[in-house]
Amino acid sequence: MAAPIFFLLPLGFLFITATSQGQKNISLANSLTPTSKSSWLSPSGIFAFGFYQRGNGYYVGVFLPGTSNKTVVWTYNRDNPPLPSNSTLHFDSSGRIVLSSAQAQDTYVATPSDTTAAASMLDSGNFVLYNSNQVIIWQSFDTPTDTILGGQRLLASQELHSSASVTDPSTGLFLVIMQLDGVLALYPDGTPFTAAYGYWDSGTPNNGPNVTLHLEDDGFLYLLKPPGVYLANFTSQGLPKEDMIYRATIDPDGLFRLYSLNISRKDDWSVVWLATTDGCSPKGICGLNMFCANMDLNPQCLCLPGFATVRDGNGTAGCERNFTAESCKTMDSTTRYNIQPVPSTIWEDATYSTLTSLTSEECVAACQQDCNCEAVTYSDQSCNKQKLPLRFGRRVVGGNSNSLLYIKVGDAPSGEGGRNGLVQKDNDKHTRRDILIAVASSIAFAIVMLAVSGIIVHKNRAWVYEMLPKDGFLRTIEDVAPRSYTFEDLKKVTGNFSEEIGKGAFGTVYKGTLMRNLHGSKVVAVKKLEKISSEGESEFQAEVKTIGKTHHRNLVRLLGYCHDGPNRLLVYEYMSNGSLADLLFKDEKQASWDVKMRIALHIVRGLLYLHEECETQIIHCDIKPQNILIDDNMQAKISDFGLSKLLKPDQTNTTTGIRGTRGYVAPEWHKNLPVTVKADIYSFGIVLLEIICCRRSVDWSLPEEEALLEELVYNRFQAGELDKLVDYQTIDKKQLERTVSVALWCTLEEPSLRPSMRKVLLMLEGTVDVPIPPSPTSFLSTI
Ligand SMILES: *[C@@H]1O[C@H](CO)[C@@H](O)[C@H](O)[C@H]1NC(C)=O
Ligand SMILES: *[C@@H]1O[C@H](CO)[C@@H](O)[C@H](O)[C@H]1NC(C)=O
Ligand SMILES: *[C@@H]1O[C@H](CO)[C@@H](O)[C@H](O)[C@H]1NC(C)=O
Ligand SMILES: *[C@@H]1O[C@H](CO)[C@@H](O)[C@H](O)[C@H]1NC(C)=O
């Protein structure tokens, strides 16, 4: 090679070693292969462009051939599969750099806009193409991969992506971006560029779109806002320059480091600066359902309790439950899971439902009750339900100790070895056998639980939402079937029916006091049925039996009955706080939004029980605020259920020509169509609207266009003016919108379009999305 030495240093690169072995310009019609001549060197021989080896394959890029493992600073098409050894790189006579391999079609390593006259591997580490006017028309510095070198910049909105591993240059898990607001920030790949996901930033916001990251050849790394403001100096100016190479790289572990190398010493890279020293901070450094913990400054990935590393996985894939999480809908979920706390960890916030004002015990219980809930985070009385997988977990030391994650774990004997979730790889056979045992034992357990009567299940549930009253008296009453009383008994109990507390569709209700030997007394409500058919004794017995079997905390409890000659009476628990109607329409001080929403959920649960969970399906037929009673714990309970069959046929005409109450009855009543549970759902929808707005569904004292609540709400909803319905400030806008939408779905004219009570519950809880309700008379869409 007799070509005269002609140095072209377009980026002000000053450093030249005397003993240059490299060529300056790469001549046309020149080829490289991985096995023979594999690269073109820079004049100093420090940098090379060409094939480098990783594993059994090859990549094309810029690297430092003299370093151990050939440090790579740029790679062409890093996400393509490695190249076979018979690939070729050809700088052809028309100036194109063509990569040919058996695997794929020929590709051009660079596609400049002009015709290439020459190429050069510069001593800065920049591989450049020139046109015939010696102007650079393409350079590797313009498309950095995971590294910038001295003299290189990271322009606004440019990103560096880490490599998958030291042996795999393909795109890895982390990136650094020069944001358009002037912030340099690190994120896990594939997440939004928001503070919630970033794990480090330069703290230089609001500096506009022209800020760039600079690395000078003396190792000075800084953010520059044109025309000359140094926003952040990560290193200082004037580090040793002679014989030194600097590079800033986002490494596979997610840390952004500035390295230096003394080329005359032939030793290894040393770290000059790094963005954060916390190896656990890169979100996603551990796989799914894992969290990162610093052990002696070494980040280590641990599985959640009850989880094991994905089998045949390599750690990055994360952990999964080591038992089969059967659909909990087939069995009572409370019998299948324990909940274990995982203290001092933080996770990505992927909450699908938030419950507020709960104690941590209530929060745990709420998750246990919810099939979709697999974990909850709890802090500041806020209970956030989570689904798997959980991401970005890490252990925090000290901080945020009032935030806690609880995770459902299988009900197998809770673990010893894996208690702390240390990653362990089980012998396959062992694991499989253990899973069998776990499944078999949990099925057996479930069967035992089912065999035990529903009362216990009921009590578990009651515990979940509220403490059972402490006095044993109530408990003993509740545990037995309704008692039979004589008319004389009940005369005594009610003081000869002296204190009337209500009048309903079925008769008059009196207050009474049941005396009970050692346990003292209990206030009850005695309902004297007046309008029921006198024939059909067995029917009365059957209904009482049915009602007596309903055990639900959101249903008024039947304690006893009297079937004595012509007299029919029912004895119920007494509800001290009146009815929902009093609360909504009478009380001076309006109930708070939270209280009202809780009451709505109580009604839903009670109705869900009547419709789907009790032995005989019960259609209430007369859901209205007067029939929702409230006890001294502000627990709402549905009353008067199970009685509709007892009405005399002629009594069905008493109110509106149909059973039920004007304003609440479903349209199908009027149309002589079969009445199903969907009629209750309609009535519930109306009640829900009344709960939301605190007014009656029909109020002719208002202007005509506001008299019908359902119509008014729909119009406001369509106009996006829900705030006009309620005192808006104190209410979560999303919850209001969701609740109104549910009510509108429930009050659709077409029964089949109305959701089931189960769906209503999921929608109100926020577990499933609520589609936009169609117009009330719509037949077109379904839910
Ligand atoms: C070179 O690679 C080997 C295996 O890939 C690794 O063990 C070694 O630490 C690497 N050396 C350097 C300096 O990166
Ligand atoms: C490259 O080698 C593979 C086998 O490793 C062979 O199938 C292919 O034909 C070869 N391609 C060329 C262009 O030699
Ligand atoms: C290198 O390429 C430049 C730009 O085309 C050209 O001006 C120069 O003469 C070339 N030098 C050599 C030694 O080929
Ligand atoms: C950013 O640079 C562009 C182009 O040089 C310029 O037009 C714009 O005004 C600059 N913006 C700021 C905020 O400096």
Ligand SMILES: *[C@@H]1O[C@H](CO)[C@@H](O)[C@H](O)[C@H]1NC(C)=O
């Ligand atoms: C950052 O470096 C520049 C250039 O050396 C210097 O002028 C400036 O004062 C430095 N800023 C800080 C805050 O150190």
Ligand SMILES: *[C@@H]1O[C@H](CO)[C@@H](O)[C@H](O)[C@H]1NC(C)=O
């Ligand atoms: C680089 O190494 C050479 C040889 O060991 C030494 O003389 C020189 O001081 C080193 N340069 C720096 C900046 O450490």
Ligand SMILES: *[C@@H]1O[C@H](CO)[C@@H](O)[C@H](O)[C@H]1NC(C)=O
């Ligand atoms: C690690 O596991 C993931 C997912 O199972 C897989 O995609 C990846 O190729 C594996 N990596 C290695 C080096 O085995």
Ligand SMILES: *[C@@H]1O[C@H](CO)[C@@H](O)[C@H](O)[C@H]1NC(C)=O
């Ligand atoms: C599941 O893992 C826990 C600990 O993580 C262990 O105690 C339990 O025995 C395991 N169950 C099975 C079925 O492997």
